[in-house]
Amino acid sequence: MDEQALLGLNPNADARYRQRAMAYFEQLKESQDAWEVCAEALAKGIYNDDHVKFFCFQVLEHQIKFRHAGLSAVQQQLIRETLMKWLQCQLMNAQPEKPFIRNKAAQVFALTFIMEYLTLWPKFFFDILSLVGLNPHGVDVYLRTLMAIDAEVVDRDILHTPEETRRNTLIKDTMREQCIPSLVESWFQILQTYQQSHPELTCQCLEVVGAYVSWIDLNLIANDRFVNLLLSQMSVEELREEACDCLFEIVNKGMDPVDKTKLVESLCQVLQSAGFFNEEDVDFLAKFSRLVNGMGQSLVLSWTKLAKAGNVKDAAETLQAVEAKVPLLLQLLVHEDDDISANIVGFCYEYLHVLKQVNRKQRNAIMLAVMKKLTYDDEYNFENEGEDEAMFVEYRKQLKMLLDRLAQVSPELLLEAVRRVFTNTMQTWQTAPFMEVEVAIRLLYMLGEALPASHGAHFSGDTAKTSALQDMMRTLVSCGVSSYQHTSVSLEFFETVVRYDKFFIVEPQHIPNVLMAFLDQRGLRHNSPKVRSRVAYLFSRFIKTLHKHMNAFIEDILTRIQDLLELAPPENGFLALLTSDDQLFMFEAAGVLIVNGESPVERKQALMRSLLTPLMDAFQRPSRGSSFMRINKQTVKQCGCTEVYRDCLQTFLPALSCPVQRGVLRSSVRSFLHRMIICLEEEVLPFIPAASEHMLKDCEAKDLQEFIPLISQITAKFKRQVSPFLQQIFMPLVLAIFEVLARPAEDNDQAAALEKQMLRRSYFSFIQTIAGSGMNEVMANQGAENIERVVFTIIQGAVDFPDPIAQKTCFIILSRLVELWGGKDGMVGFPDFIYKHIVPACFLAPLKPTFDLSDAQTVLTLSECAVTLKMIHLKRGPEFIQFLQQEYLPSLQVSPEISQELCQVLQQPDVKVLKNYIKVRVCLFYPRYTVGSLLLLLHFSKL
Structure with a gap:
């Protein structure tokens, strides 16, 4: 071998040697027979360097994977002999190879097996087992090879061609006929022999059993000899988690529903007798709860199949088996460790889904368990949320699924339970821990999505159905809980207020109190930036929904938020209360209030000008961006504000020629024009040609992609009014698109390729709009x-x-x-x-x-x-x-x-x-x- 090239395999080698090594690798891969030196090196153990060994296996892997059919019979035999000689060397070595070499060797063994088992090497497993025996180094490679074969032949997450699928099916069928019983016997011997001396090998073997059990004869595994061995290993600290996973795979195997019920029940009896139902080891319980979840879901599936088939007797027995697991389900669901609880949610969900005849006691117990587990713990970091906090948020989503399912099974019971918890908590909120207050309000919020509309989620006015929700909302906004000093409670209060904003249409007398909560230190002036930011958005939503009920408060609201709309930073050296993005929602809310108010036209115009003049002044200063263009989407002619918006356009459009922050400016002006097309209607048309001319200069793909919807909107809205303009701009726009699409890009630049794809779609969409608009002349006159x-x-x-x-x-x-x-x-x-x-x-x-x-x-x-x-x-x-x-x-x-x-x-x-x-x-x-x-x-x- 090229010893100089091999030096480049060392991770610390310089670039020249690394390049030489890569070139040598390509040479060996493509040569008809040069790769044989790698085979010789492996078979004779010539090299001690781990990187050289790995390199040799890679070369061999390439030959098997891509060139096997072109190899001569002698070369194919050489590969087989090389692998077996290398394996034999492992049996005699005092120390095993590094794990990454053993994994690569296993991959090469597996590829060789796939290529040759059905034709050239039918005794593949027998040859390996006769060589390996119970040598721990050999057993390790054998087990790794089995897992590599599973990845290539069985793993459903890997996509296969039809030809590969047929081949894999034939391999599995042949293995069932010829060698699976022998493999299972070897697994039993490994599990029995090494559970004390080599727990890592035992865990590997348990993983193999779990992987293969899905497609082999279950009777080979689910028998007294094997199951007793697995159960004994569940009591061994180093083995119990892998043994539990192995039992989980056994339980999950597809089979006849009656047989599945018998298997699960017998396993449950043994587990309960062995004391596993009272286990306290948290790490083990995380695995055990997954096993219980699998057993429960398997029983529910069996019950469903039997019930559909009309098998009354067996269905009843299976239902009884499911019911018997509910106490264990509840025990794990309420466990203080959320991982353990989360693992059982699937069984709980399926149980509630199919067993609507579940008795009230069990429904209530599950409901209470869900409510308890929704509660934050003391360690949750609200100011600096990390991975643990993100996991709890996801866990809460799972619990919400259970709550939704409970609402389908028994909406009255859920409403009654939430009302009881909420009412009791609100009566003592001043002294209650924050997590109890937060979860009480959270439950009220969740009812809106969990309960069907027929149960008053939208306050339809039907007193019998909506009284509970109305009572709780009345309590929420009047009991003073909005003053609770914790971020989570503050956020939940405002989220719930906006979630049930229709309540205030039914009882508008509560609007002033809630508005004050939004506007003072409880909301927009809260000491937490996170709360202020979220409340700015929620305030905008609240105003949009209830603007018809705000007329008496408009000027007071505008006065109170005036400082929040200021674009210059405070002179006191402190940070602004709201970010520029948050201010967008405040401008939007202010615009909605002015436009939809009942003030005289002159007063509306004055208010709107007062609102927008500082914005235009700030915009004209180069240091300011163009972030404040999202004002108000509604038609403004009737309120006399057209002139103000035209002035805004006159101010903003010159920014399109500004070379500083051009992308941000163009995007903002486009957004503003979209809104003005709705607000000003045809009065916006005189501004479009100049804006378009600027936007087509020095375009990037994203610029054009965002510009085309603006032209399409104009085309769809004004049609023949804009036909002359469209005829004029059609080819300049098309040519700009062609120019951008023709720009060269790197082959591996996925972002550029995606941008071009999206621009191409936008271009075709534009042509479709023109062709379908009834303006034949736009294209015909080009x-x-x-x-x-x-x-x-x-x-x-x-x-x-x-x-x-x-x-x-x-x-x-x-x-x-x-x-x-x-x-x-x-x-x-x-x-x-x-x-x-x-x-x-x-x-x-x-x-x-x-x-x-x-x-x-x-x-x-x-x-x-x-x-x-x-x-x-x-x-x-x-x-x-x-x-x-x-x-x-x-x-x-x-x-x-x-x-x-x-x-x-x-x-x-x-x-x-x-x-x-x-x-x-x-x-x-x-x-x-x-x-x-x-x-x-x-x-x-x-x-």
């Missing part, structure tokens, strides 16, 4: 050369880009263009374009290997392809049928019978017939829904 260039990009998008969303849009455009220009009075020359380009596109697009009907968008693309063909027939009639039968299809060697069949389907009046015809053809001959050639499908006989 000149023949430009039209042809644009339409060719549509053909390219329909056929060449592996993006079904874009393809679908392109076929919609083509269909529309055929409708506009494809008739006898259509555009000159367009019929020829139809026959030369659009018709072939309809047949060539499904030819692409990326055209995959397992994707929903591709299904829609195929439908639009059919619609396009149908539209061509509608516009060209018999001429199109004649073209297909006499010219196009014969040029593809399609038989007359198949051509006639397709043409008959095309002439059916309902386009659904054509859509179904194409889909059925595709699905019939491509069961994995990977679509091949539509042309080839046409050659098959009739259905």
Whole structure:
């Protein structure tokens, strides 16, 4: 071997040696026989350097994985001998190889097994077992190899081709017939022999058993000898967690529901007799609760199958078995360790889902357990949330699922329980711990999503159904709990107030008190930035919903929030109470109040000008960004504020030529224009051409992608009013898009590729908007050369880009263009374009290997392809049928019978017939829904 190149394998080698090593690796991989020196080095143990050994295995791995079929019989035999000689060396070594070398060796063994077990090496396992015996070093490699085989052959998380799937199925079938009993016996011997001396090998073996039990005969494992051994190992500290996982895999094996019930019940009896139901070791309980969860879910699934099959007797016995596990379920659900509790949620959820006849006592016990576990603990860090806090938030989401399920099973019971907890807590909130107060309000909040609307979630006015919620909301806003000094309680109070904002429509007398809570130190002026930020958003939502009830408070609110709207930082040296993003919501709330108030027009105009003048002044200072443009989306003509918004436009538009923070400025101005199109309607039109001219200068992909929706919005809203403008801007916009798409990018630059894909989609969407807007003249007046260039990009998008969303849009455009220009009075020359380009596109697009009907968008693309063909027939009639039968299809060697069949389907009046015809053809001959050639499908006989 090239010793100098091998020096580059050392992690500390310099760049020159590393490059030489990489080149040497490529040389050995591609050579017909140079790799054999690596095989020799492994077989004879020539090198002691771990990196060289790993290198040799990598070279060998490449030969097996990619070139095995091209190796001679002698070379294939050399690989087998190399592996066995290397393994034999391991048996004699005092110290085992490093784990990363053993893992790589196991991968190479597994690849060799996959390639040769069915043909060249049927005694693979027997050869290894006879060599290894019970040598611990050899057993280690054997077990690692079994796990590597599982990853390649069995693991459902790894995608396989149909050919690989068939091969893997055949491998498993052959193993069941020839060697699985021997493998199971070897596992038993390993578990029994090494549980004291080598616990790490025993754990490895337990992992193997758990992996293989899903597809081998369960009787080989679920027998007294094996289960007793596993149960004995659950009492050994080093083994118990792996043994528990192994039992979990056994329980999860698919099998007859009656047999599954018997298996679970017998296992439960043994576990209970051995005292595991009273286990206190937290680490073990995390595994044990997962096992109990698996047993419970298995029983529920068995009960479901038996009940559906009408097997009353066995279903009743299984239901009894499920009910018997509920005490254990509750014991684990309320455990103080959230990981243990979380592991049992699945069983609890399934239990509530299918067993709606569960008795009230058990329902109530589960409900109380969920309420208890929702409570924060003392260690939760609200100011600096980390991984532990994030895990608890996720755990709370799981508990919410249980609460929702309880609401479906017994809404009255849930409402009664929450009301009891909430009322008791609110009566003593001044002295109660924060976690009790927070969870009481949280439960009220959760009711809104858990209870069906028929139970008053929206305060419909039906007193019988809404009285409980109204009583609790009345208590919440009047008991003073909004003053509780803890971040979590403050946030929960405001979240709940806004969650039930419809309550204030029913009882508006509570609005002033809640407004004060929003505006003072409890909300927008809270000492926590986190609370202030969230309350700013919630305040905006509250105002939007209840603005009709705010008229008496508008000017008072505006006065109280005036300092919160100031754009300059405070002069006292302190940080502003709200960030610029938070201020957006305050401006929005202020705008809603002014526009929707009942003040005279002159007063509204004055208030709006007072609100926006500081903003415009600040905007004109270069140091300020353009972050404050989201004001008010509602129509403003009636309130007399049009002039103020026009002034804003006059102020903001010059910023488009500013070279500083250009991306932020453009984005903000675009956002403002979107809103002004709604607010000012046609009065915004004079500002659009100048804005567009600026936005098309020095564009990036993202700029154009965000600009196109603005033009599409204008097109859809104003239609013919903007036709001259669209005709003027059409080609400059298209050319800007072409220029950006043509810019070179690195092959591995995924971000750039995604930006271009999204821009291409936006471009096609823009063309679709223009084509579908009824303004035929916009594209028609661009000149023949430009039209042809644009339409060719549509053909390219329909056929060449592996993006079904874009393809679908392109076929919609083509269909529309055929409708506009494809008739006898259509555009000159367009019929020829139809026959030369659009018709072939309809047949060539499904030819692409990326055209995959397992994707929903591709299904829609195929439908639009059919619609396009149908539209061509509608516009060209018999001429199109004649073209297909006499010219196009014969040029593809399609038989007359198949051509006639397709043409008959095309002439059916309902386009659904054509859509179904194409889909059925595709699905019939491509069961994995990977679509091949539509042309080839046409050659098959009739259905």
